[in-house]
Amino acid sequence: MRLGAQVRAGPDLLEAIATAEAIGAAAVQVFLQSSRAWKLPAHRPEALAAYREAAARRPGGLPTFCHAPYLINLASPDPELCARSRASLAANLVEAAAIGAAGLVVHPGSHLGTGFEARLGQVAGALVEAVETTGGGCPILLENTAGAGGTIGRSLDELARIIEAADGHPDLGICLDTQHLWAAGIPFGTVEEADALVHQLDQTVGLDRLGCLHVNDSAVGFGAGRDRHANLGEGDIGLERLGSLLGHPALDGLAAVLEVPGAGHGPRAQDLATLDQVHRAGVDRWSGLAWRAAVAEAEGGGRTGARRER
Numbered sequence: 001m002r003l004g005a006q007v008r009a010g011p012d013l014l015e016a017i018a019t020a021e022a023i024g025a026a027a028v029q030v031f032l033q034s035s036r037a038w039k040l041p042a043h044r045p046e047a048l049a050a051y052r053e054a055a056a057r058r059p060g061g062l063p064t065f066c067h068a069p070y071l072i073n074l075a076s077p078d079p080e081l082c083a084r085s086r087a088s089l090a091a092n093l094v095e096a097a098a099i100g101a102a103g104l105v106v107h108p109g110s111h112l113g114t115g116f117e118a119r120l121g122q123v124a125g126a127l128v129e130a131v132e133t134t135g136g137g138c139p140i141l142l143e144n145t146a147g148a149g150g151t152i153g154r155s156l157d158e159l160a161r162i163i164e165a166a167d168g169h170p171d172l173g174i175c176l177d178t179q180h181l182w183a184a185g186i187p188f189g190t191v192e193e194a195d196a197l198v199h200q201l202d203q204t205v206g207l208d209r210l211g212c213l214h215v216n217d218s219a220v221g222f223g224a225g226r227d228r229h230a231n232l233g234e235g236d237i238g239l240e241r242l243g244s245l246l247g248h249p250a251l252d253g254l255a256a257v258l259e260v261p262g263a264g265h266g267p268r269a270q271d272l273a274t275l276d277q278v279h280r281a282g283v284d285r286w287s288g289l290a291w292r293a294a295v296a297e298a299e300g301g302g303r304t305g306a307r308r309e310r
């Protein structure tokens, strides 16, 4: 697992690489523009190429995810807002592809009371338009939401329906945020629950479309329906539950990105150290289970105690 963090890109993007080195992040996520503005990103092509090269030069590379602005609402019933959203998505996708990003994370938006079914085709159409008109080169990762108001993407089923409505375009994937799962009332805190979630993911969206994880603790309770991140171990989820999910063998190759407040300026070295501890403890828990299952199999002819094969 590549343990990473949301970092500031700075004016020429290279600040992201310096920060990654300073805090010990093996993957990063950046905004290519102000997260709450319509003004389109406008980096010089040389700056984008310089970032791509600098990231690739790092030992082991530096998987980079971009986050699209929060204002984007592909499901808006207002045609003007929808057009702005599509333009913003396309412009961010072009730059994300130019820096060699591993994915552009976007919140699918809110139907604002008009209903999921009524907006499904519109959202899928906007996503296909973005990848087709920009020539692709970087997957769009739809992030699950905390379930507030009319937000779209609060369940794996909704995310799967969007991708299905886009004819399963190969450039579409998802990003799972632990705080949003928790707030949306989706459990993952025991190995059984984590395994059920991974199984459900495989049955709906497909495991191969999971592009990255956002690892955050939650400042609100299970099922509270609000998007409020907390530092790991300082929220309602807690380290033990996060470990159950992070240690799942099926998630091993992914990037896990912190979007926590730190001391107010984003993830710090100590937050990455905590993430590393949580991940290691989770992996140990899962490998302990595999070991016990193997022993039970050897002793009992493979019937008792063997966990489900994946």
Ligand SMILES: [Zn+2]
Pocket (backbone or CB within 6 Å): 143, 177, 214, 259
């Ligand atoms: Zn997130």
